[in-house]
Amino acid sequence: MPKTRTPRIPGRLPANVPARAVVDHGFIPVRAKLIEVAAFLDRVERYGAADDFRCDALRKAAALLVDGKPERARRILEKLSDPTTQADKISSGKAALGAWQKPAAR
Numbered sequence: 001m002p003k004t005r006t007p008r009i010p011g012r013l014p015a016n017v018p019a020r021a022v023v024d025h026g027f028i029p030v031r032a033k034l035i036e037v038a039a040f041l042d043r044v045e046r047y048g049a050a051d052d053f054r055c056d057a058l059r060k061a062a063a064l065l066v067d068g069k070p071e072r073a074r075r076i077l078e079k080l081s082d083p084t085t086q087a088d089k090i091s092s093g094k095a096a097l098g099a100w101q102k103p104a105a106r
Contacts, residue, residue, distance in 0.1 A: 037058070037062065041055065041058070041059070053099060053101045054097060054098060054099040054101075057079065057080055057099035057100070057101075058080075058099065060079060061076045061079040061080055064076050064079065080098065080099045080100065081100055082100040083100065
């Protein structure tokens with residue numbers, strides 16, 4: 001009779017792996033993503049678009065990476081998300097932009 005295998009979840013390591021294995025497993029892909037973010041910010045600065053609210057939101061969210069506090073992923077997602085709880089009375093028709101911008105005062 002074949003052994004029953006625990007289903008493998010991509011990006012997830014079993015609980016009993018050594019701590020170093022966590023770093024070995026994830027370091028190279030995360031390193032590449034970090035370099036990609038840096039290249040993006042260099043590019044938007046080179047093209048004079050660094051003042052776009054999304055770039056500003058990205059820089060503020062990136063600061064959470066090094067603040068030494070837990071739950072970085074949740075806090076970054078919240079930093080980039082719409083914090084309001086009330087629906088707009090009239091939809092702007094705009095697609096999601098990936099970062100929330102406080103509406104201009106009317």
